[in-house]
Amino acid sequence: MRSLRIMLLAGALAGLTTAGALAAGSGGGTGMAMPSASAPAYDPAEEYAKAVASIQAKDYKAAARAAQRVTDAAPTNVDGWRLLGVAQAGAQNWKGARKAYERAVKLSPDDLPSRAGLGMALANLKDPKAQEQLAWLRAKAADCGAGCDAAALQSLTAEVEKALAGGTAAGQPSAALEGGSLLFAAAGDRAYVQAVGLINEKRYDEALASLDAARAAFGPHPDILTYQGYAWRKKGRFDRAEGYYRQALAIAPAHRGATEYYGELKVERGDVAGARLMLAALDRICAYGCAEAEELRRWIDAGGEPGL
Known part of the structure; x- marks a missing residue:
């Protein structure tokens, strides 16, 4: 896997709500913002935020309507x-x-x-x-x-x-x-940044705990789900990893990071045909090519993680 790096934008004031981009090919796929600021055009993370805001306002009926949409989209x-x-x-x-x-x-x-x-x-x-x-x-x-x-x-x-x-x-x-539901976006972003750093250090158990905190703030955001899949995969729990990748792709079918990592998981399982399907999906998503497609192509050609 390519190095996962976080570059924090200078001048961030209250926490890390303006923290910046994940390196190309990271869990965020398009990745130029924190989960509080980035999401698919329609996704359950947005409805989750509405539900949390309604709970804070003690408008529980509105919260229930928004939360129901979350469960409809991410059951x-x-x-x-x-x-x-x-x-x-x-x-x-x-x-x-x-x-x-x-x-x-x-x-x-x-x-x-x-x-x-x-x-x-x-x-x-x-x-x-x-x-x-x-x-x-x-x-x-x-x-x-x-x-x-x-x-x-x-x-x-x-x-x-x-x-x-x-x-x-x-x-x-x-x-x-x-x-547990009334977490501010800044706290969720901090947990997300911390999780990526822990993944870089291969401290997967601690990373998963931080990702759980980020997910409690943002709900089922595909970037967070993708990193949860990655961490479980590195722990050798391919079944758990696949579940998170599938959740991410159900929410955001064109998510480059989830598609690449799911393809890598298939290579590790010996499912080369399945990995090629993920690569074909990336080639459709990235009309002019992208780092995720090239990385997965290297995995398929090498029969595993390149360079090992």
């Missing part, structure tokens, strides 16, 4: 379902919240906010299955080792216990659940 993205759950809970639509959180838990069984959100929704519906989610959270807290966020677990567990004790009062949505 396998856990962030959209979690955000929809927050919006529906804020609107006191507990059946809608339960459905959204159930989908989130199905996609990511270890996602703490989704487990807590589901527990709260079930508690407010007087469903005894809420106890199962509380028991799950308590078990996680009891086994909270290195890398575990004990404070978050404690807060989320307390929210479910409160809901079971008497339900959530109207107009009083969960601060613990909302908090």
Whole structure:
């Protein structure tokens, strides 16, 4: 893989919201801006931002409409379902919240906010299955080792216990659940820049944590999804990597970075025919040629990463 480099624009003031371009062929594909400023013409990241803004304004019905569009466009993205759950809970639509959180838990069984959100929704519906989610959270807290966020677990567990004790009062949505969604763009951009730097250093576990933070701010942005695929691929988890590449391409079919890296993954799996299909797609996208197409061509010709 070519070196992934970030050049920060001089004069950036509040954080890194004006941070600049990824090197050619990076996850961003066209890459001249941070995820807060760049996205396909129509994409779920834009609707995600609308939903977050509506939650901040306490307009939960508008938030639910925008979050629903996120899940319609990116049905396998856990962030959209979690955000929809927050919006529906804020609107006191507990059946809608339960459905959204159930989908989130199905996609990511270890996602703490989704487990807590589901527990709260079930508690407010007087469903005894809420106890199962509380028991799950308590078990996680009891086994909270290195890398575990004990404070978050404690807060989320307390929210479910409160809901079971008497339900959530109207107009009083969960601060613990909302908090994870109300990230500013600057914080998301910082997490994104940090993730790319960590990938350069081959610190993939830390990079994935930063990418999760960026995705919580921006939702299913194809640049972020592409880098998540790359990090999982470098960890040897080709199945996880493919899932992220497919998500990115479902949102932005002409995304050069995702197309190139998915082709490289196919080469690594021995699927040369599949890699050639990705190369053909890049040749269509890049009418006058591009670095991504040339790099994938080298991978195919070399039968793996060139130079190894």
